[in-house]
Amino acid sequence: MPDAWDVPLLTEWLTGFRDAVDQAGEELTALDSAIGDADHGSNMRRGLAAAVAAVSQAPPADCGAFFKTVGMSLVSNVGGASGPLYGTLFLRMGTVAGTAGTLAIQLFGECLQAGLDGLVQRGKAQPGDKTMVDAMLPAVRAYDEVAADGGPMVSALTAAAQAAAQGRDGTTPMEAKKGRASYLGERSVGHQDPGATSMTLLFETAAKVFA
Amino acid sequence: MTVGIVVVSHSRALADAAVALAAEMVPAGSVPVRVAAGAPDMSFGTDAAEIAAAIQAADGASDGAGVVVLLDLGSAILSTQLALDLVPADVRDRTIVSPAPLVEGLVVAMINASIGTPRERVAADASGALQPKQSQLAAD
Numbered sequence: 221m222p223d224a225w226d227v228p229l230l231t232e233w234l235t236g237f238r239d240a241v242d243q244a245g246e247e248l249t250a251l252d253s254a255i256g257d258a259d260h261g262s263n264m265r266r267g268l269a270a271a272v273a274a275v276s277q278a279p280p281a282d283c284g285a286f287f288k289t290v291g292m293s294l295v296s297n298v299g300g301a302s303g304p305l306y307g308t309l310f311l312r313m314g315t316v317a318g319t320a321g322t323l324a325i326q327l328f329g330e331c332l333q334a335g336l337d338g339l340v341q342r343g344k345a346q347p348g349d350k351t352m353v354d355a356m357l358p359a360v361r362a363y364d365e366v367a368a369d370g371g372p373m374v375s376a377l378t379a380a381a382q383a384a385a386q387g388r389d390g391t392t393p394m395e396a397k398k399g400r401a402s403y404l405g406e407r408s409v410g411h412q413d414p415g416a417t418s419m420t421l422l423f424e425t426a427a428k429v430f431a
Numbered sequence: 432m433t434v435g436i437v438v439v440s441h442s443r444a445l446a447d448a449a450v451a452l453a454a455e456m457v458p459a460g461s462v463p464v465r466v467a468a469g470a471p472d473m474s475f476g477t478d479a480a481e482i483a484a485a486i487q488a489a490d491g492a493s494d495g496a497g498v499v500v501l502l503d504l505g506s507a508i509l510s511t512q513l514a515l516d517l518v519p520a521d522v523r524d525r526t527i528v529s530p531a532p533l534v535e536g537l538v539v540a541m542i543n544a545s546i547g548t549p550r551e552r553v554a555a556d557a558s559g560a561l562q563p564k565q566s567q568l569a570a571d
Contacts, residue, residue, distance in 0.1 A: 259475075263476070266472070292480060295478065295513060296479070296481070297478075298476070299470035299477065300476060300506050301505055301506040303476070303477070303479070303506060303509075303510065304477075304506060307479065308516075311516075342509055
């Protein structure tokens with residue numbers, strides 16, 4: 221297997237993410253019932269189903285087009301805040317990927333960083349605010365460390381997935397500063413963040429593609 | 432030239448009713464209003480692409496006066512900010528997203544827009560739309 225993403229592998233990633241969110245649907249909804257409006261699971265399922273349908277009906281010509289198609293599908297079909305957040309993440313990845321047919325370890329890292337920057341800019345969340353940033357930021361840092369040593373991709377993505385899971389677990393004692401959960405103040409402490417949970421699934425699924 | 436108004440809400444019913452209420456306050460058809468509200472399956476939600484289209488439509492009907500966007504909360508804010516990334520730069524430059532409370536702000540914005548007020552003033556007055564209610568309810 222080549223050590224780089226291409227459109228078929230990205231499609232495998234997206235499909236795997238959809239399946240993972242489908243399987244975790246009840247867990248995501250339960251987490252979001254505790255501190256949110258109980259729709260993260262169903263919203264993400266609807267958005268990802270639309271994204272998978274969009275890339276299968278008209279297979280994108282390059283990696284940038286792939287990410288843009290996914291981003292716009294999420295933007296128009298998720299409904300809740302995770303729509304513009306995940307949408308911005310994928311749209312920014314698409315801007316960096318451009319017309320590239322493959323994304324090797326360095327360029328994919330730049331895509332991830334642009335996605336993270338977009339996510340932070342859109343949501344204005346800081347680390348420690350109990351959001352998906354708390355999973356993605358350590359994931360991108362961990363990816364970059366392995367990428368700086370030359371990879372391979374599976375090692376970088378596995379490190380990213382482990383860091384995301386740690387970051388997700390770290391959201392439990394945090395007090396929410398963003399979104400519906402922030403209205404609960406200190407009563408949000410003790411609950412794992414649903415957004416950080418789905419974000420971890422995104423990285424875990426990416427690692428599986430190259431495993 | 433009349434400022435266009437866009438109403439963004441999680442609920443189509445809420446947005447339509449708010450527009451109907453505010454429209455009572457101005458001459459019929461005097462303000463171009465567009466609604467972007469609700470998820471595709473009629474559940475609650477917002478859609479940045481739909482909002483971008485509504486902003487462009489309202490801008491097109493404003494004859495260059497631009498657009499003021501009124502919205503409810505949560506993803507309505509994030510989706511509207513993303514929508515501004517999706518519209519042409521000149522339309523974005525003519526668009527103001529108001530932090531006003533939706534119902535009160537919409538009424539103030541519609542009244543101001545209907546008499547030809549520039550968008551900056553429409554947005555500023557909408558942002559102060561809670562003031563009459565606050566002073567009316569203030570302890571004597």
